[in-house]
Amino acid sequence: KAGVTQTPRYLIKTRGQQVTLSCSPISGHRSVSWYQQTPGQGLQFLFEYFSETQRNKGNFPGRFSGRQFSNSRSEMNVSTLELGDSALYLCASSAKPGQLNNEQFFGPGTRLTVL
Amino acid sequence: GNSVTQMEGPVTLSEEAFLTINCTYTATGYPSLFWYVQYPGEGLQLLLKATKADDKGSNKGFEATYRKETTSFHLEKGSVQVSDSAVYFCALNSNFGNEKLTFGTGTRLTIIP
Numbered sequence: 001k002a003g004v005t006q007t008p009r010y011l012i013k014t015r016g017q018q019v020t021l022s023c024s025p026i027s028g029h030r031s032v033s034w035y036q037q038t039p040g041q042g043l044q045f046l047f048e049y050f051s052e053t054q055r056n057k058g059n060f061p062g063r064f065s066g067r068q069f070s071n072s073r074s075e076m077n078v079s080t081l082e083l084g085d086s087a088l089y090l091c092a093s094s095a096k097p098g099q100l101n102n103e104q105f106f107g108p109g110t111r112l113t114v115l
Numbered sequence: 116g117n118s119v120t121q122m123e124g125p126v127t128l129s130e131e132a133f134l135t136i137n138c139t140y141t142a143t144g145y146p147s148l149f150w151y152v153q154y155p156g157e158g159l160q161l162l163l164k165a166t167k168a169d170d171k172g173s174n175k176g177f178e179a180t181y182r183k184e185t186t187s188f189h190l191e192k193g194s195v196q197v198s199d200s201a202v203y204f205c206a207l208n209s210n211f212g213n214e215k216l217t218f219g220t221g222t223r224l225t226i227i228p
Contacts, residue, residue, distance in 0.1 A: 004158075033214050043204065043218035056213040090158055098212045106151075106158035 002026065004093050004107035012113045018079040021110045025072050025093030031055075032074040033104065034066060037088040046089075049074055050097055078112075086114045117142045121205045121219030128195055128226055136190040136222050138179075138205035146207040148172075148181050148188040149216070153202045162190075162203070197226045 005024045013019050025032050034046040045058040049068035066076040072093075078085055088111050092104040122137040140146065147166045151159040163172030168183035177192045188205060205219040 031214055033216075035216075042220045043206075043216075045215045045217070048214050056215050058215070092159075092214075092216075094214055097214050098210075102214070103161055103164070104214060104216065106160070108156075108158045 006107040010111045020077050023074045023091030029093035029095045031094045031097035033092045035090045081114045117217040119219035124222040126224045131194045134192040134195045138188045149206040151204045200226045
């Protein structure tokens with residue numbers, strides 16, 4: 001079974017631009033979560049989608065948005081990029097959200113650099 | 116809100132040494148606890164987990180016990196190898212019906228031969 005895939009793996013943008021990152025979950029997984037990883041703030045939860053609905057949202061400005069499609073693939077978008085948005089963006093999928101024995105599987109991440 | 120406090124790094128040990136990485140948490144209710152590992156240039160891999168008090172998670176020689184009385188989930192390994200060099204993250208999920216993980220700051224572990 002293929003793991004969680006994220007595209008692109010690396011991205012360079014300039015301030016003010018917008019960017020879209022993509023995540024394909026493991027086949028059969030319907031929950032997708034996104035995290036931002038930076039040296040200063042560590043790993044921070046962005047949002048979670050399940051069955052095309054956003055179930056939970058972290059403490060990020062409205063410039064960060066996401067969506068999930070009917071095939072469970074998810075995209076996140078960051079508009080009006082700032083230097084501080086430079087980070088590794090990780091996506092995780094799971095099969096049994098809300099169950100105690102559920103496990104989240106992480107993708108390799110997309111490294112975004114904002115110049 | 117939920118929080119995870121993790122032992123500051125970096126930690127450098129010799130091969131075959133004993134490893135402990137401390138982790139304490141603050142959460143309401145009965146969270147599930149996790150240790151994730153991140154190798155250079157990769158995403159996170161689940162190392163072990165525990166879903167209720169006194170549960171012991173174990174994998175690849177690593178162990179951690181869910182201690183509700185001390186709100187701790189310390190990671191231990193009896194004899195580390197060079198291949199264990201990575202960044203280790205302690206995390207919790209509140210089990211309030213969503214998948215949000217709250218992570219500690221991570222501990223960079225380097226094992227020297």
